[in-house]
Amino acid sequence: MMKIRIINVISVIFLCIVSIAFITTQLYNDNIRLISKINNSFFNDESVYFRVAKDHLSFYDMKGTLSDGTLLYNFLSDEQDIRGVMFQGKIEYPRLISGSFFSESDFDGKSKKAVIGKGIETIEINGDRYYDYNGEKYKVIGIIGYNWKTRLDKTVFLSMNENIVFSNIQYVVSAKTTDDNFKLLSNEDVYGKSTVVPRTNPGILSITNTGKSIDITTTLFMLIMFFNAFILIYFLTDNLHDEIVIMKINGISNTNIFKHFLANYSFLCLISILIGTVTVSLIACIKHFFSFLPIIKSDIFLLIFFGFVVCYSIINAIQQINSIKPGGVD
Structure with a gap:
């Protein structure tokens, strides 16, 4: 099991914020499109x-x-x-x-x-x-x-x-x-x-020409959020050097090292997405703009994105010390 560390708690909080921001944005865009359709x-x-x-x-x-x-x-x-x-x-x-x-x-x-x-x-x-x-x-x-x-x-x-x-x-x-x-x-x-x-x-969004502005603004906002999430996950795995060295000295293969950290950091991401999804769903139900499909699509995207970044970061961390041999340190 992963030890509870301050950095892990902070990471979960930040990834929760990213999840909440992304899911809320998707729900918002979905409702904007719905309002446009109704107006049309x-x-x-x-x-x-x-x-x-x-x-x-x-x-x-x-x-x-x-x-x-x-x-x-x-x-x-x-x-x-x-x-x-x-x-x-x-x-x-x-x-x-x-x-x-x-x-x-x-x-x-x-x-x-x-x-x-x-x-x-x-x-x-x-x-x-x-x-x-x-x-x-x-x-x-x-x-x-x-x-x-x-x-x-x-x-x-x-x-x-x-x-x-x-x-x-x-x-x-x-x-x-x-x-x-x-x-x-x-x-x-x-x-x-x-x-x-x-x-x-023709629709209120067409008249005011706000449709494209909304898309551009939300896209830029989410790009910034995901870039920060990538930096955070990369930073977390970049600090695994000492742990990976110890595991390699004890003869643990790269595959098992990868599986170990993948399980730990995937757990952090899953917890973050779960908390974010529950939070947004409760608020959406209260405000009467809950929609099941955008939330599911958002969760799938977040799982794929976080999973990709975690895998990439762990592999990169392992490759940085690939010269370590079982039984000693070069």
């Missing part, structure tokens, strides 16, 4: 707003133009955020409080299902909840919302069908790339000569 009404940056130039649209022909990862909306109201939705493949959608989001099988041209914000009123029929759109009942299969008030609380998503495919309203295509978006629009047999219109909600 969950349209990605490549989304294209357009109006069709065809008097009659075929739901089935429109469905055939969707490529993998493409989501197609149409705005059904000028006063409320009511959208028809149809997609192909895996897409990103808002957080669900209950129920589920649509599946591709819901887009058969006839299905009438709804996913609504938590602030939307519904009616109950035979124990099920329904949303009334122009006299037609759409069964509510999911409710979206967050721990704070957002515009999505008043949003209604309806499974697109033959009854809500109109030619005199605005559409939005949100595909993986801009090329995929314009490929869909170029299909004149289905949409006619479509007209691209300016985006109505």
Whole structure:
């Protein structure tokens, strides 16, 4: 077991600070991206707003133009955020409080299902909840919302069908790339000569141009923190000279020396990451911005980074005194 030394305690405290700073930064960036998506009404940056130039649209022909990862909306109201939705493949959608989001099988041209914000009123029929759109009942299969008030609380998503495919309203295509978006629009047999219109909600981070500034600032901050962590770990292992000499004199192989110190210093790093993770998780839960995935990704990155630095530093310390032979000192 590693002896409890002041330098080890100080090291754990500093590595805890690094862990807390990194995990908090990742959670912060994750929430910034989420806020941006909410402000963008969950349209990605490549989304294209357009109006069709065809008097009659075929739901089935429109469905055939969707490529993998493409989501197609149409705005059904000028006063409320009511959208028809149809997609192909895996897409990103808002957080669900209950129920589920649509599946591709819901887009058969006839299905009438709804996913609504938590602030939307519904009616109950035979124990099920329904949303009334122009006299037609759409069964509510999911409710979206967050721990704070957002515009999505008043949003209604309806499974697109033959009854809500109109030619005199605005559409939005949100595909993986801009090329995929314009490929869909170029299909004149289905949409006619479509007209691209300016985006109505470019997002607060785009307007203020703070998105890139945040990324640059946090990147520089974390580079400084990780550089200091590297120096600290390297300094700790650089002071192992006397211990390594004694171990080599007693005939202990380089492999066993490496394993011994790797176990000890990996333990310090693990304790630091654990304390940092628990601390950030508790604060995040209290402040209602906890997110499991960024924390797991952060922990994995920290384990890899600390592990690499520890291995490199120990190997370097052993190589510095590689001329020591069992039974004596040169």
